[in-house]
Amino acid sequence: MESINRTAIELVDEALDFAGELDVVGYELDNGATVVDFGVDAAGGVEAGLLLAEIQTAGLANLQTRMGRLAGAPRQYVELSTDHPAVALLCSQKAGWELTTEGGFEGLGSGPARALVGRETEFERVGYYDSSEFATLAVESTALPDEEVAEQVAELAEVDTDGVFLPTFATGSTAGSVTTAARAAELAVFRLLEVGYEPTDVLHASGSAPLAPPTRDETEAMGRTNDALAYGGEVHLQVARDDDRFGEIVSTAGEEYGTPFVEVFEDADWDFYDVPESVFAPARVTVDVVDGPVYTVGETDEELLAESFGYR
Known part of the structure; x- marks a missing residue:
């Protein structure tokens, strides 16, 4: 497999080439690193969000939107499909890099740069590590990264700062809503890993989730x-x-099921890392076992979602 950081750079270049059409803004920091604003100060629409999700999965997943219904009303959904779930979802898309600097920057990193560091458990379980002169880390933050952030990424990824690319977005931006909705399959595969299933035994993953209002x-x-x-x-x-253990990978398996996430986070004083990992799971999953049975587990809750989204 080609370096996932190299394939991601091609997608970052696409974002820079079509920045005007995507409503994103790219610029170079003083140390040569490149920041692409997908939704902090920039508008960044749905198409920008889809491209950002492609960057996060290093081009190993197909992304699209579709029109569906939620609580009887039209709603846009984001769909992701990949034949490389272990690498695309666990070793790239997963948001596993906590970014903090002495200057006060805080953010959460996802994307292929994580595979250059490879300190998280999933890299050992999957058996994948990357080597590249480029490092692409998607940064979820309400602030745009500065030189200190780029230097931290460069040091840990062992690349020069001019090889660091930081597509950045706020959670509540349109692009942020798109990329989060694209994580349904990733959550299922990560939950499988957490309950002890071998991630390399997952052959294909497809996921869908409604686009939350920005x-x-x-x-x-x-x-x-x-x-x-x-x-x-x-x-x-x-x-x-x-x-x-397939029944353990859906949100209905957790004690918190039925509680809106605002309340879950409030109970944890808004400390992401104090929230039980089991709550981060998709609502419903179908599992096809090759030459075996088909399992369907979990359920959706459109009424709770409609209330969360502010339906009137």
Whole structure:
């Protein structure tokens, strides 16, 4: 497989080439690193969000939107499909890099740059690490990254700062809502890893979730986008091996099921890392076991979602 950071750079170049059409803004920092604003100060629409999700999955997933219905009303949904779920979703798309600097920057990093560092458990389980002169880290933050952030990424990824690319977005931006909705399949595969299933036995993953209404209130955005996954996210998996733990990978398996995420986060004093990982799961999953049975687990909750999204 080609370096996922190299394939991601081609998609970043596409964003820069079509910045005007996508309503994103790219610029170079003093140390040579490149920032692409997908939704902090820039408008960044749905198409920008789809491209950002492609960057986060290093071009190993297909992304699209479709029109569906939620609580009887029209709603846009984001769909993702990949034949490389372990690498695309766990080793790239997953948001596993906490960014903090002495200058006060805070953000959450996802994307292929994580595979250059490879410190998280999933890299050992998958057996994948990347090597590249480029590092692409998608940054979820209400602030745009500065030179200090780029230097931190460069140091950990062992690349020069002019090889660092930082597409950045706020959770509540349109692009942020799109990329979060694209995570339904990733959550299912990560939950499988957490319960002990071998991630390389997941052969294909497809996911769908409703697009949460964008908002500049980041606390509301965190609630809406996570509700979209936990109560509206649907996933189809094809796996190589049967298991008796598939029922544990959906949100209905958690004690918090039925509680809006705003309340879940409030109970944890808005500390993301104090929230049980089991709540970050899709609502409903179908698992096809090759030469075996088909399992359907979980359920959606459109009423809760409609309330979370502010339906009137």
